[in-house]
Amino acid sequence: MDNAEATAYLTQFIGKNLRIHTTDNRIFGGQMKCTDKDLNIILSLTYEYRKPSSAIIQRAIQASGNPSASVPWNSRYVGLVVVPGEHVTKIEYEEPTYGQGAVEL
């Protein structure tokens, strides 16, 4: 991929919703604002999601007796964040439910 192609490819995600998974198993969902060569990504209007620990899941199952009990993810609003490239493990693009998502994947 040459530089012009790469720039064009990345530019189309600006303002689009991305979900970035990090090395500590959190997920950040927000609008992409900026990225660079080191894969640092700035997201705005970001929410942080953290999966419940196994202890909590175990407790929920014990309490309810239902092996497929529903346990909520912890989530909260964190706003404008920068995820350093070294901590990014996975990037997902969230296609808009409504309207056109004119993105070439």
Next chain:
Amino acid sequence: MTEPMPPGGSTSGKEGGALTQEQPGVSAASTTLPLRHSLRAAAIDPKLHDITEKFTEACNALKIGQLVKDEYFTLFESIGALEIMDTKMDSGFLQPGETLDEVYDTLAPLLPEEVIGIMDQLLCYEMAWHTGYPLSQTLLTSVYIDKLLWPEPRSVEQAQFYRGYVSEERRPGLLLRVLRAYCLALVKCVDSGIAVITNRDFFEEEDICTHTYNRVLFPQVGADVFVGELEDVIQNVQECAEEYITDDLKKAMLVRLEFRKNFLAALDLECPLDQLNKHWPLMQSNLVAINVTHQLGKPVEGSFSTKIQRRLASTVPPRPIVVLEFKDAFEKLKQLCADCEEATRFTSLPQNPLEYQSFMWAFASRSPPPLTYSRSYLSNLLFHPSSDLSILLQSDLGSLVFPASVVLDPSNWALSPPQNPNLPKDKRFQLAQLINDFTERAGHAYLEFWTALGQNRCRLRRMLCHAILGFDQVQNDAYTIDEGIMALTQEMGSAPENEIMPYPLTTWSYYRKLWMMEKVVFLGFEQDIYLPDEFAAQYHFLSTIASTRSRLLTNVSTHINAKYRRLFAAEGQTLRVATLVETANYVDSLLAESIGVHELSTALAKFWMVVLYLGLLGGKKLARPFSSPELRYELRMKPFWTLQPAEVPPFEEFRRDVWSYGPYDKLTPRFLEDLQNPQAELWMELDEAVKRAKEAWAQVKRFGAKSARAEGVEESWKREIQGVLASCVALGVAVAGIKGQAPKDLGEIRVEIPKVGSGKRYREGWVVGKVCRG
């Protein structure tokens, strides 16, 4: 910005991102992650595409330093971004092995001692919040409160220490129910507190932090619900057998519940005005009992945790829990109750804006300074929906420039314009229109003035500087309205009640403006804003303003006396004569006070001038390489530069008055001569000024608090006058210590400046130096 958080996505199975034992993988679960929450499940699940590989590849192809960014996104903005995985910035970053889960079990049975301990801990955090710390570092660190509030309960019944199903033997017993009722009432107290504070002008993070971090503190539920919960458990505890809770513990617990109930009722925003003074006194006895029984409690440290902060909607990493000792918290609570109890007296004041003003001023001067809540509480009473600012303003006008006058006669407002627009309007109707016009123009500045009175002392000074500018404009606008009023009253005939003073509204605005200017300078001394080498200059400035004010008041007084004679001679004017006598007393008291301020500040200006020439303050002279006296003067007088008529004398004139013997560091022969001669003009003038000041203040004292319109706060008014009189005496003593001394004897003399708040100033704003030997 999208509305922050939903209830954790837990309730709807489809949206909720269920993660179960069978499918523990993150990737599997992530497909159903809720990104933007709505109360109802979205119709279509968003489609996700894994773009990791291509995205990474594209990034690698970028040049070093090349940014792919939103064109509206600036570098400046990006500085505000929180760096994920950075220990100092990322509030969600966990140390290895650290989990977010609370290990503390909120359903574990507690001992009665522990319940009392937790109640007292909560009280400490509540007071810490009242003194300005955020909820995230205080009350919201309680695991119990967190359980009650998160996930957000849909009803008060749902706010429990558990959610959903709990087995019979785990259900909370009496003590946990007591704690729950207490916590809920506490949460509602905070909510009512926030409601009162945000109702009025306050300064977020300077005064108090009203941020609730997306926790909802039952704003829509009435206080009576929580009172009901408390009453239930109170009854249960009373009926509880002694083998479960010993008698003294039971009493300690009951008094805390009682207190919370009273506190909640007192804080309730919807409490009717005539009930206000009922609740605060009730708490006095509760407070004593709480303090005595504090040692019975056993704190439970584990029931508070910084971890909760990671789950609050906050962009800052966890900060330590604020520790406020029970002793200090209790003092704050006592102060809060005393201040609010004092504030409720506002409702029983004589209905007069000047009384209100004295009350607000005295309230702001209370020591220690009232907490934000108490100040807002009082402001809420002043700005109660039932009070009308324009009536306040008219009554204010009536007390100074329109006593017993036709201009403010309420019947003027009952008239309507003639149906035929060609007919002349009734003169009284026109008067009412002019006054309405003025009220509209002055309303904003007047409101600002009252708002300022509800602030703490430092901000009061700053806001007054601003209000002064507003009144300057009002004074300017008043001129044309005054001409209209004067023309109308002249046409209305020569009955004594039609007589008004020349330019009444201008006079009133000017008077108000000068009063505020004096207070600004005075508060500057109170708050130690001026450096010692400015004392002479500032007191000199104060004396000029005060003398302008007393000239203005002399005019008012002359008019009132003339009117009084005419009214007295006329028949059937008893009521008007009585009003006029009252006003005359008020104006006389003001006049004496303005003379007192003028004379005392003149004396102090001279005293400090001599002290500065002689360099008696000790210590090194302040080196000020980057400024000149002229620039410093300009800066200090900045709030007043633009006023019309000019109140700030030009620098040359000012220099002549304040440095009448040349610069401070050069002693001229003329000064040395005057210094040693007790008969010199310098000393004669000084002594005279002190004497006249003493006389004037003694006169103010004789007129009494009622004439000064400070009847509601007579005690503190008397203390104040007494303090000024003592300052006069102290100044006389200090002057005697320096007067007539030969320069060689002065080596042994020092002048000490009594520190603010040390109790060594008789009045904080009147700084009288103390002459010491050796």
